[in-house]
Amino acid sequence: MVDVVDPATRSRMMAGIRAKDTHPELFLRKGLHALGFRYRLHVKNI
Numbered sequence: 557m558v559d560v561v562d563p564a565t566r567s568r569m570m571a572g573i574r575a576k577d578t579h580p581e582l583f584l585r586k587g588l589h590a591l592g593f594r595y596r597l598h599v600k601n602i
């Protein structure tokens with residue numbers, strides 16, 4: 557598949573996309589915390 561966007565435009569587009577800590581994710585995490593749930597992210601020893 558051919559990319560129809562030039563590299564500079566693609567870079568700007570990708571820079572605006574968040575991979576983590578998005579608004580819905582933070583909303584859910586804050587809600588769970590308010591309900592008393594405690595957890596850790598990216599635990600290595602599972």
